[in-house]
Amino acid sequence: MLKNLKPVSKLLIVVVLLGIVAAIWYSSGDEDQEQIYAKVEHGPFEINVVATGELNAEHSEKIMGPRGMRRVGVWNTKITDLIAEGTYVNKGEYIAELDRSELANKLKEIGTELDKITSEYKAERLDTALTLREARDNLVNLKYALEEKELILKQSKYEPPATIRQAEINLEKAEREHDQAVQNYQIKKDQAEAKVSQVAATLRQTELKYEQAVQTIDEFTIKAPKSGMLVYHRDWDGKKIQVGSQVSAWDPVVATLPDMSSMISRTYINEIDISKVQKDQAVDIKVDAFPDKDYSGKIVNVANVGEQLPNSDAKVFEVDILLSRVDTILRPSMTTSNNIHIHKYESVLFIPIEAVMKSDSVTYVYKRDGIGSIATEIKVGVANDNFIIVEEGLAEGEEVLLSNTKTEEPLQIERL
Template identity: 45%
Template structure:
């Protein structure tokens, strides 16, 4: 009896062992991952565009080099000396020294031309003096000749009529020559005056040229126009004007004296996200140098034309964000992290982006229906980096697959009614996701009170992508 009982336990133990062996051999090697579910959430949905920027003063005083150097065929000037960036200066303090070699050459040429003009003027004076002196001597001689002819006329009264007539003719000829010589002398005087005036005009022009060059040369030493902190000028390619670089004759700015009372964050948004950016939108601003400091701002300008930034293949658009707070610790060129609040929707249903699947340009979710799975068509709204608003198709109690089920064959599809789809298609054609965006008033800039709901966009909405 005991033997039979032990045999019974032996069979039972063997059966259990076989079950474990079968499970380890077949069950544990299954590669099918367990399904992960999520549920929709209802609440406030925000769409943001994240960018990095750089602090700049909204207003600043430019420290400029000499103006008008293009008149002397100088189009760029190297900087010989420049005080360090960040130096605090007072009005009239030295800032920079420019290279004078090219304009010194122009000065030498102008001085040579001035000396030549002075020589010409002096020579013209001597010539006119000599010519007029000879003309005056000729007038005196002609006056004597008239007087002699008059005496001959008086003495000829006792001569024959023919002699008297001949003497009279000589007297009249002498008078005509004297009269003509006097007219010619006046003409010669006027000619000499005109000639001297022309030469004198050229002389004064050369004198002014030399004077202008000297005045411009004095401005090659640059002084601070106001009190402030010197910040080097930044070129279009992002580089700064430093000692050894050149300034342009069209924009001779060497540095700037920023006004720290109002600061801007200059940032660049890619061409995908720029369609969602409007003036007046709020922004949350962080400082990389001071992570504990949080600031707020407002978009004040959005560029209409894109540009190619260095080391970047995509086009970006410049966006200016004015910082609301005045802080003495803010300095130009500080790096900022900007989160532009594109839109904010209250009490909406949203799900993770991973739950959305597109089939034939229609959007579906895999929904758990008891032990079964169905593909439910949905209508999408705004989306951000992680989630998307669901306008139609599911409820708060549904369970959704975060990934595609292992076997999708035979899963039924549930479509929305035709009239619902047509309604949303018409709304999508008419709606502009940012049409209600407007310039914010000071009260609306308060993040605790601002609520600016906007029209929800269709499935192609791309708001919320990060821009670097």
């Protein structure tokens, strides 16, 4: 039949056939590329939570700045010098120097105030001595006047009654004046002693304040309380203390001396996973600096209250993992990868999470069926980062679709 066709017609037929073949080839290639299947596997299944952490000593001794800053009215000071982190220091060796300028000004002010109060105390004592001496002299004079009135009364016993009565009145007046003077003297004495005591108390307080300031200014040179490796303290925002950092009177920690015989990995677990994490769970630990070494540990502390880390919107919970053993190569602040073992199932069916789909309340997968696939309802259990347990609906060795280009829901789902 083709022999009777013209050459042009033959060429057109060949081109059309080639186009059909090419379309079928490309279509089958796209389908193979899009339709990726995974087998339903059977075996052990682990639920793990993986989190990055940082090594810290379980116990550390804090190296404190001046403890008396609040007593002398200094609330913050700056670090002007600090030895390098990681330096091994012996007890009593130099660690850091703090800015003394504000305290030096305070010391000068307290010294001036002390001189002033000392002068006031001396003046008050002199005034008191003069006042009481005058009062005592007045008492002596009144006593002489009283004795004089007594003599006049005795000498007037032969005088007329009116004269005797006048002498009696004068004696009574003298006695009353003397008694009042004695009482006034006691009041003046009590007042004077109270004033002197008040100024003396202020003087003692100022002297104590001055002594505390002198003692505190010596503490601005910080020395090691014991031997150990120096680790810089972290501020409230997680930044390490360094030269130029502020030291607060409320938390005057400059550095720490960690006990390297026991170490923890401190990590932060997001609020989605924290309900799975509990004390005493086993953890596999890798240290980024030594990838060929494996460590193990267990969780010793799980925070009850979440927090928000700097530059992060997520809420996380602090978790401490105690290493079961330590090496001399481990150092504080090294980064760790912590694999927390939540639970292990010995024998279950599981498939990749991306194979699972949902339509309303129905969970289903596309199961291979011949050259195509059918939507099949399944019942799932718990999942880890990559896989999910299948409790019903699939059998070992069956294949489920991983990558599906269909965006619409299936018309029919094979129900359990």
